[in-house]
Each structure stands twice: as structure tokens, then as C-alpha cells.
Amino acid sequence: xxxxxxxxxxxxxxxxxxxxxxxxxxxxxxxxxxxxxxxxxxxxxxxxxxxxxxxxxxxxxxxxxxxxxxxxxxxxxxxxxxxxxxxxxxxxxxxxxxxxxxxxxxxxxxxxxxxxxxxxxxxxxxxxxxxxxxxxxxxxxxxxxxxxxxxxxxxxxxxxxxxxxxxxxxxxxxxxxxxxxxxxxxxxxxxxxxxxxxxxxxxxxxxxxxxxxxxxxxxxxxxxxxxxxxxxxxxxxxxxxxxxxxxxxxxxxxxxxxxxxxxxxxxxxxxxxxxxxxxxxxxxxxxxxxxxxxxxxxxxxxxxxxxxxxxxxxxxxxxxxxxxxxxxxxxxxxxxxxxxxxxxxxxxxxxxxxxxxxxxxxxxxxxxxxxxxxxxxxxxxxxxxxxxxxxxxxxxxxxxxxxxxxxxxxxxxxxxxxxxxxxxxxxxxxxxxxxxxxxxxxxxxxxxxxxx
Ligand SMILES: Cc1ncc(COP(=O)(O)O)c(C=O)c1O
Numbered sequence: 001x002x003x004x005x006x007x008x009x010x011x012x013x014x015x016x017x018x019x020x021x022x023x024x025x026x027x028x029x030x031x032x033x034x035x036x037x038x039x040x041x042x043x044x045x046x047x048x049x050x051x052x053x054x055x056x057x058x059x060x061x062x063x064x065x066x067x068x069x070x071x072x073x074x075x076x077x078x079x080x081x082x083x084x085x086x087x088x089x090x091x092x093x094x095x096x097x098x099x100x101x102x103x104x105x106x107x108x109x110x111x112x113x114x115x116x117x118x119x120x121x122x123x124x125x126x127x128x129x130x131x132x133x134x135x136x137x138x139x140x141x142x143x144x145x146x147x148x149x150x151x152x153x154x155x156x157x158x159x160x161x162x163x164x165x166x167x168x169x170x171x172x173x174x175x176x177x178x179x180x181x182x183x184x185x186x187x188x189x190x191x192x193x194x195x196x197x198x199x200x201x202x203x204x205x206x207x208x209x210x211x212x213x214x215x216x217x218x219x220x221x222x223x224x225x226x227x228x229x230x231x232x233x234x235x236x237x238x239x240x241x242x243x244x245x246x247x248x249x250x251x252x253x254x255x256x257x258x259x260x261x262x263x264x265x266x267x268x269x270x271x272x273x274x275x276x277x278x279x280x281x282x283x284x285x286x287x288x289x290x291x292x293x294x295x296x297x298x299x300x301x302x303x304x305x306x307x308x309x310x311x312x313x314x315x316x317x318x319x320x321x322x323x324x325x326x327x328x329x330x331x332x333x334x335x336x337x338x339x340x341x342x343x344x345x346x347x348x349x350x351x352x353x354x355x356x357x358x359x360x361x362x363x364x365x366x367x368x369x370x371x372x373x374x375x376x377x378x379x380x381x382x383x384x385x386x387x388x389x390x391x392x393x394x395x396x397x398x399x400x401x402x403x404x405x406x407x408x409x410x411x412x413x414x415x416x417x418x419x420x421x422x423x424x425x426x427x428x429x430x431x432x433x434x435x436x437x438x439x440x441x442x443x444x445x446x447x448x449x450x451x452x
Contacts, residue, residue: 008391008420011439012065017049020062036074042397043386046440054081056405059395069395070414072403075365076279078257078331079322080405086283089321090314098313106316113323114291117262119271120250121291125300126310130253130278131157133288134220136305137274141218141247143303144296150194151208152176153221156251164190172196199227202236209244218274220249223264226361226369234270241273247296248272253279253288257322258364258401260332283322287315332364334404338411339363342400345415353422355381355429366400380434381425387438388421396421 021039024031032038032049039047048061057080059069069081079086097104111124127133134156142148155177156162165172166183168191173181176196195212198204199221209216219241223234241248250272255264257280265271274292281287290297326332343366346359356371370385372378382398389396394417428434 007393009393011046011387011391012048012061012063014046014048014061014063014065016063017047017061018045021049034074043383043390043440046387046390048395056080056082057403057407057410067390067393067395068410068414070389070400070402070406071395071397072401072406073284074279074399075254075258075401076282076284077401077403077405078280078335079283079325080403081284083283083322083325085325086285086318086321089317090285093313093317096313099309099311104311104313104316106313106320107311110287110289110316110319110323113320114277114289117266117323117327118275118277118291119262119265120273120275120293122294123297124289124291125297125305126316127288127290127307128286128309128312128315129157129288130251130276131159131162133253133276133278133290134249134251135159135161136300137249137276137290137292138218138220139303139305140274140290140292140296140300141249143299144247145217145245147215147217147246148193149212149215149217151197151205151212151216151219151246152194153197153199153205154225154251155222156220160186160190162194165194165196167191168195199225200230200233202233202240205237205240209240209246213244216244216246218247218249220251222251222253223255223268223270224259224362225254226365226367228362229268234268238270238272247274249274249276251276253277254365254401256280257326258332258335259362261323261327281322282315282318285315285318286312287319329404331404335364335402337363338402338404338406338408339366339400341408341411342366342402342406342415345411346418349415349419349422352419353426355422355425357381357422364402366402368398368400370398377434380438381429383440384425384428384434384437385418385421387440388424389417392417392420 021031039049048065050062052060052062057068058066060066114124115121127136138150138161163183163186166181167188195208197208238248250265252263252275256277259267273296274290276290278288281289340363343359343363350357358369358371359366360369361367370378370382386396394414428437
């Protein structure tokens with residue numbers, strides 16, 4: 001087993017990352033492809049922006065620094081980075097074919113597996129990313145109902161149907177994605193087609209459905225995020241969607257293959273009409289899917305929903321191997337057990353250091369909530385915490401989508417480092433000099449906020 005080091009060290013030298021990121025800013029608007037990978041979301045100048053390689057729960061940056069990664073690639077790696085079984089399946093597939101004139105039989109094999117484990121799944125279509133699968137599900141729902149409006153809760157990607165919410169009100173996405181999202185580039189004609197509702201508030205959904213009676217094609221939401229659904233809430237959503245003839249879509253891009261092999265719907269026992277999966281489906285190889293009831297799904301055969309790389313066999317080989325491996329080792333059982341250790345440990349050190357932080361959420365997808373009103377202070381607290389974790393060799397932040405490679409030993413080391421990091425935060429809060437404890441010029445600058 002690899003050594004777990006807790007030595008406090010100087011801030012890592014990330015100069016090669018910084019130089020490359022400067023060039024990235026000149027070559028690519030925004031510098032990164034995924035908003036969540038922007039260094040300004042972490043420690044700006046001090047953040048290791050580029051990875052050279054990753055294995056298990058470890059990552060090596062291009063400056064040669066090694067970290068244990070508790071941000072874990074933002075969620076796809078239930079089986080850890082570079083899972084041997086998955087990589088081998090991909091390499092074998094590359095030796096055969098990944099894309100040709102003909103379809104790949106793996107499509108049927110992966111679809112068969114999804115139908116076996118996901119309660120709502122009777123038919124399946126594939127795509128590559130989470131946002132793309134959501135857009136496809138919305139198209140299918142609109143086609144099935146002949147209606148235009150969509151009621152949504154939470155984050156669902158970058159496509160027009162969703163960002164259109166901010167055409168009617170500049171604040172519609174504030175509580176679901178992040179404040180100040182510009183709908184520039186989204187056709188103005190889509191105004192009023194995407195309408196938010198509040199999580200755990202059935203009246204909010206009921207009100208929106210009644211205000212647009214007979215016009216709502218779909219209700220799309222995550223079954224949970226860090227907040228648990230109130231008793232009867234998801235059942236109430238299911239009932240309301242049915243009453244109003246709207247297609248209920250669970251976005252399981254995050255919850256899929258984490259809470260249970262059959263997703264949040266299996267865990268909570270509430271079955272939607274359609275579901276989208278991405279992230280963990282291919283354990284880091286790109287594949288997403290829309291699955292659902294035959295009656296709703298089969299309309300997709302005559303809508304125009306088509307793309308060359310949706311049958312790319314790299315993602316499909318990875319998904320087949322991932323689904324089989326997750327089932328073989330009971331990956332979800334392991335995630336719950338490891339998450340329990342992490343939650344207990346973090347809750348204990350947070351209490352010991354008396355910092356205004358809570359470890360929240362379901363064990364396979366925990367997060368840290370920094371709970372101070374003052375947004376500036378909150379960001380400084382998070383930055384000092386991240387800095388101290390970085391000095392101890394950990395990539396840390398607010399989200400902890402664990403993998404099975406996060407062993408008990410690694411979790412114990414993380415908790416022990418967090419204990420020391422929180423001690424520094426506490427000392428800074430007590431002395432009123434938290435800001436001066438930041439060794440980097442840029443602490444966290446932007447926030448990616450979601451409702452649940
Ligand atoms: C719930 C949810 N839906 C959709 C997406 C978009 O997925 P992708 O980034 O693969 O397009 C995400 C991404 O984090 C997500 O969390």
C-alpha cells in the first residue's frame with residue numbers, strides 16, 4: 001500500500017502550472033473547459049492547475065508534486081483513478097475498434113445492464129456528457145407531451161433549454177447554479193420556457209404546475225444533493241407530475257451509481273419517467289445515458305436525436321466494465337462505509353476546533369458547508385483551510401465524492417490533516433487575522449453554488 005504522508009510542507013511549487021495556465025488564458029476563453037477546474041475557484045496562484053497523472057486517490061501535478069485527492073475529479077471515479085479492470089477493458093476495445101461504419105454491440109450490452117439495475121429503465125439512449133443527456137431528456141419529454149415548458153430544480157448543464165431560465169429573470173438560476181449567469185447567446189424566444197422551483201417545497205412545484213396548467217412538458221430535478229428529501233417530498237413530486245401529465249426526470253448525473261447501483265431512485269424508492277446518468281457511468285471515460293419508461297422513450301426513434309460519437313466504444317467498454325466491477329465489489333456499500341468514517345471523523349474535528357463548518361450530505365457524496373453569513377469571511381476561511389490541506393498534501397474543498405480507492409487509512413490521514421487545518425482557521429478567527437495567514441495572493445474568487 002502506498003505511503004500516507006501527513007508531513008506539513010511548504011506550499012508546493014506550481015510554477016509550471018502557472019505558466020501554462022497563463023498561456024491557456026490567451027488561447028482559450030476562460031482558460032479551462034469546466035468551470036469547476038478554474039484555479040480561481042480554489043487558491044488561484046497557488047493551485048496546481050494541471051495533472052500529469054492520477055492513480056487510485058492520488059494525483060501528480062506537472063510540477064512533480066503528489067497529492068491525495070479528496071475532490072476526486074468532481075465525481076466520476078467511484079472505482080478510483082485508473083481502475084485496472086476498466087482501463088484493461090478500454091485498451092482491449094481500442095485494439096478492436098472504437099468507431100466505425102457499423103454500430104458497436106457494446107451499446108446493447110451496456111443498455112441491457114442499465115435496464116437490469118435502474119428501476120425506471122426500460123429503454124436507453126447514449127450520449128457523452130451530463131448536460132447533453134439532460135438536453136436529450138428534455139427533447140424527448142417535449143416530444144412526448146407536445147408541450148414546451150420545463151420546471152427545474154438544481155443544476156442541469158450549459159444548454160439553451162436550461163440557461164433560458166435567466167431570460168425572464170436575471171436571478172432565476174441564482175439558487176440553482178450560481179448568481180449572475182448571463183443568458184447571452186440563448187435565443188430570446190425561449191423566455192418563459194424554463195421555470196425554477198424550490199427543493200423540498202411541494203407548494204412551490206404545485207404553484208408552478210398550476211400557473212402553467214397543460215403546458216409543462218417536464219419536471220427535472222436531482223432527487224437529493226446535500227439536503228435529504230423531506231418525508232413524502234419525492235412521492236409528492238411524483239404524484240404532482242403525474243396529475244399534470246408532465247414527464248418526471250431525475251438528473252442522476254451525481255447520484256447515479258453512488259447512493260445505490262440503481263441510483264437515487266432505487267435508494268429512495270421513487271421511480272421517475274426518465275433519468276439521466278453521466279459521471280460514474282464510465283468511471284472517468286466519457287459516456288452518458290438517458291433511460292426511462294418505454295412509452296416515453298420510444299418517441300426518440302422518430303425525433304432527430306443523433307450523433308456520431310454517442311456510440312464511441314471507449315466510453316461503452318468503460319461503462320460495461322465499471323458496471324460489472326461496481327456490482328462485483330459492492331462499490332456503493334464501500335462508499336457508504338468509507339463516507340461514514342469520513343463524516344464521523346470530520347464532525348469530530350470540526351467540533352474539537354469549534355469552527356463554523358458542517359460535514360453534510362449522504363455518505364457517498366459528502367460536502368463541507370462553511371457556515372458564516374459574511375461571504376468574504378467564508379471564502380477566506382475556505383481558502384485558509386485549502387491552503388493548510390495543500391501544505392499537508394491533500395486536494396480539498398467543499399465536495400468529497402469518494403471513491404473505493406479512498407481507503408480507511410487515507411481517510412484517517414485526511415481527517416487528521418483537517419484537524420490541523422481547522423486549528424489554523426480557528427486561530428485566525430480568534431486573532432482576527434485570518435486573511436494574513438493566506439500565503440497566496442488570490443484566495444477563492446468565485447463560487448459555484450447549487451441548491452441541493
Ligand atoms: C446534476 C448535474 N447535472 C448535469 C451536469 C452536467 O454534466 P456535464 O458536466 O458532464 O455536462 C452536472 C455536472 O456537474 C451535474 O452535477
